[in-house]
Amino acid sequence: MSGQGDRLLAAVIEHIAEHGLADQSLRSLATAVGTSHRMLSYHFGNKEGLLVAVVRAVEENQRRALADLTADRDSSPADLARRFWERLTDPALRAHERLFFELYGQAVQGRPGTSALLDGIVDSWIDPLAAYEHSTGVPLPEARARARLGLAVSRGLLLDLVATNDLDGVNAAMEQFIAFHERSRA
Template sequence: MTGAGPARDRLLQTVVEQLAGQGIADRSLRALATATGTSHRMLIYHFGSREGLLTEVVAAVEAGQQAALAALTADPAAGPREVVDRFWVTVSAGARRYGPLFFELSAQAMQGRAHAARLRETLVAPWIAPLGALLERGGLAPAAARTRARLVIGAARGLLHDALVTGEFTEADAAMADLTALALPP
């Protein structure tokens, strides 16, 4: 049985921060416990297993980004370009810390690792609906809005990957600005 509550939430955030800085690789539950100042028994109590912990890390990272997008799309007066430009600023700033963890977990989802399986369901589909709705609000037909949403998601993640590998965030920012000007209604 896994524990719940504020202590669990704080511990999860500590683990996310540790993994953001050091990566997952093949780190054991004991190594994660030591690095986060807890015991492996507490991690097992709260998360059930290493895979359970990593599943929760995936959920926490995705939930944070989805909450940021939801907050930005909640303003009915904001147009698609404004929302995506503001979201890009938020995501690219966070990517400097959490991007390597995000891409490591994404690669593990591609490899079929159990703890990252949830990403197969949450990495793209939940993003298309809010972005698609935003683009429909900007005047695109529903099918075109969904396709354009997928384009923006894929391009943004590609630019983040590029910037994380090369360190060229200014160039990635410029490319994203060009993309939003070309692909999104005002």
């Protein structure tokens, strides 16, 4: 993507984070970020393409944060998991999480323009999570299974959070999962 496309994407991400998506058209999104719908269409194809780019960018930011956390070899895996979960449940990310689940649902239903979201939607997380698990001494096949389970639990609890807004409940459930995970490591 060009520098201008990157700047437009960053502006759209910021706008959605602040105002939510609601049922904004490509034109209204363009107006909100100070550009034309033609420029957004040029860089992203259509509204769905733009939203897929938003989700991919937010997910990439989260994976970078995960990489930063796992580089800290002085913290236990449980402490790293808690810190990452705290980041994921930050209220500032709630609009992005709602958008993720909305588009994920549309992509698995085959809605035109959203299927690109499915490319790497699981493996882009499993690979770094499994690499971290493996670096702590877990055999690779088990590390991949643990990574998939952790991803599924995290996404399930995030969906619970966006549906119920019960932060205490999802935090308690995540703490149970982390404790289970730690016991299974012993």
